[in-house]
Amino acid sequence: MKKSKILIFGGGGFIGRNLAGTLADRGDLVYSFDKAIPEKRDRRIEYIAGDFFDDDHLDDALEGKDAVIHAVSTVNPGNSNKRYMQGYGRDFVQSVKLCEKVLCNRQRMLFLSSGGTVYGNQEAQPITEECFPLPINHYGNVKLCIENVIRTFNTQLHTKMRIARISNPYGPGQDYTKGVGFVDAALKRAMEGEPIEIWGDGENIRDYVYIEDVCAMLVSLLEYKGDEEVFNISSGEGMSQKMVLEAIRELGLTTEIRYLDKRSVDLPRTVLDNRKIRGIYDGRIRSFKEGLEEYYRYLQKGI
């Protein structure tokens, strides 16, 4: 069988790097595009150094590829209300250009959108893909704008570009100091004997999902041939920050907590309904406890 050539924009990031490994494990030919070639490389992966915002770099990288993963974002939920013009002026515009190129080349594409920030504050939980999105910040709205461009292109042209609304991934390769990742922050800080900061009362509920499970679900979505466009990628399990801390203590670690003022960008509850992706993904999704233990064992080897 012919191997697929899959290009990942943002291949050096947390999700991109893990996904590159999962695709390489399957025997796909993986091309990881990022700002620089990493020092630690996987021999099975071809690395491309380039600028996502340079059209010529995009064209060169896209040439001859069967499928594309769009995993670049230069804003995050914490900074997007300050840097919103960067989100709209750069991330959004360049994503539109990427869609156009992908469609001209008749390639498949998977766009990594966000669950919680796109849906915003929803009464009905777990949140299904049919909910009316109410983005809580500009990061979520930039994602939604890109999603809408994808949907609009999909009404006119040959192929379906897919949208993955990912909940809260955690696991190897995450770096909470970039501004996202409570589980990563709490576990690493507990291991280092450092205090853990929580904005609010620790009762905010999130749908944490282990990165390996995220990648396995994304691979099923990449292979999916049906008409659906948007899929939640989640565990479907709601955990408050206090529950996460309790699970960390069950690993035998002590946790020192510092409660800070609540932030307006944080939602009280986000749990994503994953029945739709489960309809095309028949693998297992780890429980939070299992994923945390696995990540802890991984960090113990490296720290």
Ligand SMILES: NC(=O)c1ccc[n+]([C@@H]2O[C@H](COP(=O)([O-])OP(=O)(O)OC[C@H]3O[C@@H](n4cnc5c(N)ncnc54)[C@H](O)[C@@H]3O)[C@@H](O)[C@H]2O)c1
């Ligand atoms: N991590 C999460 O919690 C999460 C949740 C939902 C959705 N997402 C989305 O998934 C995608 C990947 O997330 P992540 O956590 O891996 O992010 P990340 O920041 O770890 O990775 C993004 C990568 O994009 C690269 N990049 C940025 N600007 C670039 C440029 N001009 N040219 C080339 N490469 C560039 C960065 O160097 C980085 O390696 C993002 O779009 C993010 O919004 C992430």
